[in-house]
Every structure is written in C-alpha cells, then in structure tokens.
Amino acid sequence: MDMLPKCDANYVPLSPITFLQRAASVYADRTSVIYGNARYTWKHTYNRCRRLASALRSLNISKNDVVSVLAPNIPAMYEMHFAVPMAGAVLNTINTRLDARSVATILRHSEAKAFFVDHQFIPLARDALKQLVSDSCDSHNAAEEAVSIPLVVAIDDQDVPTGARLGELEYEQLISLGDPRRHAPVEVEDEWDPIALNYTSGTTSAPKGVVYSHRGAFLSTLSLLLQWEVGAGPVYLWTLPMFHCNGWTFTWGVAARGGTNVCIRATKAAEMYRAISDHSVTHMCCAPTVFSMILEAAPNERRPLPNTVHVLTGGAPPPPAVVERIERLGFHVTHAYGLTEATGPALVCEWQDQWDALDSGARARLKARQGVSVVTLADADVVDPETLARVARDGRALGEIVLRGSSIMKGYYKDAEATAKTFRGGWFFTGDVGVVHEDGYIEIKDRSKDVIISGGENISSVEVEAVLYGHPKVVEAAVVAMPHKHWGETPCAFLAVKGEVKEEEIIRHCRKNMAKFMVPKKVVFLEEGLPKTSTGKVQKFQLRVIAKSIARKEEEEEEKRMQREQVVAMSRL
Numbered sequence: 069m070d071m072l073p074k075c076d077a078n079y080v081p082l083s084p085i086t087f088l089q090r091a092a093s094v095y096a097d098r099t100s101v102i103y104g105n106a107r108y109t110w111k112h113t114y115n116r117c118r119r120l121a122s123a124l125r126s127l128n129i130s131k132n133d134v135v136s137v138l139a140p141n142i143p144a145m146y147e148m149h150f151a152v153p154m155a156g157a158v159l160n161t162i163n164t165r166l167d168a169r170s171v172a173t174i175l176r177h178s179e180a181k182a183f184f185v186d187h188q189f190i191p192l193a194r195d196a197l198k199q200l201v202s203d204s205c206d207s208h209n210a211a212e213e214a215v216s217i218p219l220v221v222a223i224d225d226q227d228v229p230t231g232a233r234l235g236e237l238e239y240e241q242l243i244s245l246g247d248p249r250r251h252a253p254v255e256v257e258d259e260w261d262p263i264a265l266n267y268t269s270g271t272t273s274a275p276k277g278v279v280y281s282h283r284g285a286f287l288s289t290l291s292l293l294l295q296w297e298v299g300a301g302p303v304y305l306w307t308l309p310m311f312h313c314n315g316w317t318f319t320w321g322v323a324a325r326g327g328t329n330v331c332i333r334a335t336k337a338a339e340m341y342r343a344i345s346d347h348s349v350t351h352m353c354c355a356p357t358v359f360s361m362i363l364e365a366a367p368n369e370r371r372p373l374p375n376t377v378h379v380l381t382g383g384a385p386p387p388p389a390v391v392e393r394i395e396r397l398g399f400h401v402t403h404a405y406g407l408t409e410a411t412g413p414a415l416v417c418e419w420q421d422q423w424d425a426l427d428s429g430a431r432a433r434l435k436a437r438q439g440v441s442v443v444t445l446a447d448a449d450v451v452d453p454e455t456l457a458r459v460a461r462d463g464r465a466l467g468e469i470v471l472r473g474s475s476i477m478k479g480y481y482k483d484a485e486a487t488a489k490t491f492r493g494g495w496f497f498t499g500d501v502g503v504v505h506e507d508g509y510i511e512i513k514d515r516s517k518d519v520i521i522s523g524g525e526n527i528s529s530v531e532v533e534a535v536l537y538g539h540p541k542v543v544e545a546a547v548v549a550m551p552h553k554h555w556g557e558t559p560c561a562f563l564a565v566k567g568e569v570k571e572e573e574i575i576r577h578c579r580k581n582m583a584k585f586m587v588p589k590k591v592v593f594l595e596e597g598l599p600k601t602s603t604g605k606v607q608k609f610q611l612r613v614i615a616k617s618i619a620r621k622e623e624e625e626e627e628k629r630m631q632r633e634q635v636v637a638m639s640r641l
C-alpha cells in the first residue's frame with residue numbers, strides 16, 4: 069500500500085483541552101461546576117477558561133512557562149486545568165499540606181512565572197515567598213542559578229470575607245480583563261509538549277518534578293473513563309485533591325463526559341455525606357483512608373445515599389475488610405493502582421463476571437488486588453529488577469512492578485540522572501514490589517523500601533495490615549519494620565482503634581490468621597490516628613522512627629535486666 073502522508077486534518081495533536089471545547093458545544097447548558105451557591109454551565113466554564121488563558125498571555129506568560137497554584141478543590145482550581153494549557157503554559161498544582169520551605173523549593177525548581185494563591189493558604193504562600201526572596205538574595209551573593217520571583221495572583225472567595233490580600237492581581241479580575249479576541253488561546257502544536265508538572269509527595273525520597281505531555285494526559289484520561297465505565301453526565305464529587313496527579317485526570321475527564329463537578333473545600337465526612345445527598349453524586353475518587361472517615365462518621369453527619377455511588381480508590385492498598393464494609397453502605401468500589409509518574413492510575417482491578425457468584429469476603433479480597441494494565445497502557449509486568457526476567461505467574465514470586473506506555477511521564481524535570489535510573493530496558497520502574505497471580509492479575513506486596521525482612525523471610529506489610537483490618541475494633545493499621553537483634557527486622561504494628569482493646573488480643577487475632585513469622589512482635593496504639601500525607605498515604609518513615617526508638621529502649625532494658633541478673637548471680641557465688 070502507498071504511504072499516505074499525515075496532514076493537518078488527520079494528524080492532530082492529542083490534548084485533553086479539546087474536551088472542554090467540545091463540552092461547551094455539546095453540553096452547553098448542562099451544569100459544569102457546583103460550589104456552595106455558585107453554579108456554572110459548560111458554556112460558562114469554557115468562556116471563563118478562554119478569558120483566563122487570554123489574561124495569562126497578556127501578562128507575558130507564554131509557551132512552556134510554569135504557572136503554580138496553591139488551592140483546594142474549588143472552581144478556580146478546576147478552570148486552571150484548562151486555562152493554563154490553553155495559554156500554552158504548564159500547570160503546577162502544589163500540595164496544600166506542604167510546609168513553606170517545600171513550597172518555596174517547588175517554586176524555585178519549577179521557575180514558576182505566576183503563582184495563584186487561594187485565600188485559605190495566604191500565610192503558607194507568604195512564608196514560601198519570603199523564603200524564595202531570601203534564596204534569591206543568597207543566590208546573587210553566591211553566583212548560583214538566579215531565583216525568579218513569580219507574579220502572585222490571589223484567588224478570593226465570594227462567600228468568604230477576604231483578609232489581607234497577597235499579590236496585586238485577583239483571579240476574577242483576570243477573568244474579566246481577559247479578551248480572547250486580542251490574545252487567542254494557543255493551539256497545541258506538538259502533543260509531546262508539557263501540560264503539567266507535578267511534584268511527587270516524597271514519601272520515599274526528595275520530591276521530584278514529574279512532567280506530563282498533552283498526549284499522555286489525553287490517553288490516561290480516556291483510559292480511566294473507560295476502565296471505570298463512566299457514562300454520560302456523571303455527578304462527580306471532588307474528594308480527591310485536584311493537586312494529586314490532576315485529580316487522577318478526572319479534571320479533564322469530567323469535561324469529556326459532560327459531567328458536573330461538585331467542589332468542596334475539605335474532604336470531611338459531613339461535607340461528603342451532604343454533597344452526595346444534595347446533588348445525587350454518582351462518582352468520586354479517594355484514597356482508602358477516606359473510607360474510614362465515611363465509616364466512622366458520627367450519626368448526625370450521616371445521610372442516606374440517594375443512589376449507588378461509584379468510588380475509584382487507590383494511592384494505598386485498600387484492606388479487603390474495609391472494602392466489604394463500605395460496599396455494604398451503598399458504595400460500589402473499583403480499585404486502581406498508580407503513581408504520579410504514570411499520570412495517575414496505571415493498573416485497575418477489572419472485574420470478571422464469574423466473581424459475582426463468590427461471597428462478599430472473597431469478592432473483596434479479589435478486588436483488593438491491584439489488577440491489570442489500563443487499556444491505553446502498552447504493558448505492565450513484574451520483573452526481577454536485576455535481570456529484567458518476568459517472575460513466575462504463581463502469586464508468590466516477588467519482583468518489581470514495571471510499566472510502559474504513552475501515559476508514563478516524559479521524565480523528571482531538570483533531573484536527567486533520576487530519569488535515566490527509572491527508565492531501563494524499555495520499562496518504567498515503579499519501586500513497588502509485587503506478584504503476578506495465575507490469572508495475570510498483579511498484586512502489590514510493598515514498596516521496595518517497606519518490605520520487612522525477618523530472619524531472611526520477606527514479610528509483606530500489606531498482608532499483615534489486611535489481617536489487622538479484619539479485627540472489628542481496628543480503624544487504621546500500618547505495619548513497619550522494627551530492628552531486632554536476632555531476626556534483623558520484625559513487624560511492628562501501629563493501630564488506631566475504636567473502644568478498648570489490648571495488645572494481647574490483637575496478637576491473638578494475628579496468630580489465628582497468619583503465619584507465625586509474620587505476627588507483629590509489637591503493637592502500638594495511636595490515639596490521634598496514623599500520620600498521613602494529604603494524599604492519604606501513611607507516613608511510614610515516621611512510624612519507622614518510632615519503631616526504632618522502641619526497639620532501642622527495649623534493648624537497653626534487656627541489657628539492664630541481664631546486668632542485674634549477673635549481679636544477683638555473682639552475689640550468690
């Protein structure tokens with residue numbers, strides 16, 4: 069066959085910003101965004117985004133410039149997902165739970181040209197900017213790379229009185245000043261151009277700037293809509309932070325399906341129940357910890373669910389016992405696994421019809437597996453990290469989970485070394501340890517750094533945690549390695565519980581439900597709950613520090629006891 073040339077009509081760069089243009093015409097009068105008393109339609113949202121894009125261009129924000137934002141799940145944050153790339157720029161959503169130093173590091177590393185700040189985060193942003201200015205003075209003196217100070221734009225909230233304002237410009241003011249006839253949105257010329265810059269939360273190492281392409285974001289969005297079987301017009305509740313992998317791409321995805329974005333400022337039980345009931349929410353995403361919040365809500369915070377609510381969960385392993393409980397409440401859970409570098413979810417536990425016949429416990433256990441590659445990913449596997457050989461499909465052989473496909477990041481911004489380390493032999497290495505079951509479903513056993521090695525045996529903290537969650541009084545559980553002079557490491561469990569429960573009772577429950585070598589040697593109860601990141605991951609490094617100091621204390625006590633015994637023995641001689 070003759071080679072037919074590509075042309076402008078058939079070879080158009082893939083970009084998720086096209087979803088908005090389409091939504092404005094197909095779903096023009098449908099509600100796009102709900103926030104408090106505010107309502108927008110898709111026509112409004114499109115026009116507002118065009119105006120904001122034009123205002124950004126008039127401020128000399130141009131192609132590949134970074135625009136940072138520090139905001140919760142509010143309409144402005146949603147609009148910026150379209151408006152910033154429509155100006156040709158790159159969106160950098162910053163985790164609102166970071167401290168000022170980390171925010172300053174991100175602003176500096178990304179060389180942000182503009183910095184949008186929601187009024188709630190003015191103190192944090194002000195401290196970060198102060199830090200940046202002082203870094204800038206130091207860099208002048210030390211002849212380091214120059215530090216640029218971004219233009220600050222305040223995001224006010226009509227419903228909340230504004231305190232001191234940060235910056236000269238305001239979000240709504242920019243929207244009213246923007247004139248798309250003077251500064252038209254920029255056409256995407258190359259689908260490989262960057263659309264977003266997302267810093268990893270740094271659970272295991274220093275935060276790295278992950279760069280997404282328009283193509284990757286487009287494919288990932290479509291793939292998640294398909295895998296989650298999102299039909300037309302979903303009512304989507306923003307419980308997952310939009311700053312987390314762009315809301316696992318549903319910022320763009322809700323526009324693609326002409327859905328309604330229900331924005332809430334804080335992911336709290338009362339707000340979630342109220343929003344679900346008031347707006348008949350059909351879909352939401354969250355980390356498994358949010359399930360505990362829903363399950364433990366006070367009676368006056370609860371409302372009956374008006375319909376089935378489809379929940380896509382991931383970011384941390386969902387314990388089967390919790391999945392079972394949340395589904396009993398009327399939520400339908402789909403489980404996905406992913407990471408910032410994979411533009412959000414990369415594996416999904418795709419349901420098989422024959423599993424319907426199983427009892428609810430068995431169904432929840434199958435659902436807790438991380439699953440198979442999403443449809444637009446080229447491949448996923450578990451391999452020996454040294455030889456790259458695939459592990460046996462037996463549910464037991466451990467290896468590293470690897471991925472390849474167009475939704476994997478372009479690379480780490482200004483970090484060629486880290487990029488090269490993570491891309492090897494045609495794969496992206498996730499740093500997660502897993503197994504492949506006979507049916508081809510992948511199950512994560514741990515992060516490489518979280519595996520507990522006791523007397524030469526690998527213990528999966530995820531497996532121990534799943535058993536702990538099976539205890540009726542356990543609300544949250546995390547297991548980490550505790551140094552041990554004989555075994556090297558032993559599991560140490562940290563729990564948040566409801567009611568009275570003793571360490572012995574937990575150990576008895578474990579002995580009944582797992583191999584002896586996996587049973588935690590120590591159980592620590594944390595009244596204030598487990599330390600978590602804003603994306604719902606337990607901060608295991610903090611727990612490891614506690615476990616280490618417990619082990620040290622126990623060792624010292626043991627030594628003292630032995631010395632005492634020696635003294636007694638000597639005195640008897």
Ligand code: ADP
Pocket residue numbers: 268269270271272381382383384385386403404405406407408409438498499500512514515603605
């Ligand atoms: P960070 O790596 O900085 O914590 P990410 O949000 O990218 O930020 O975290 C990705 C990690 O979260 C994965 O590498 C994996 O360890 C964990 N994770 C994500 N989804 C799941 C899941 N469904 N089950 C178990 N662990 C998960």
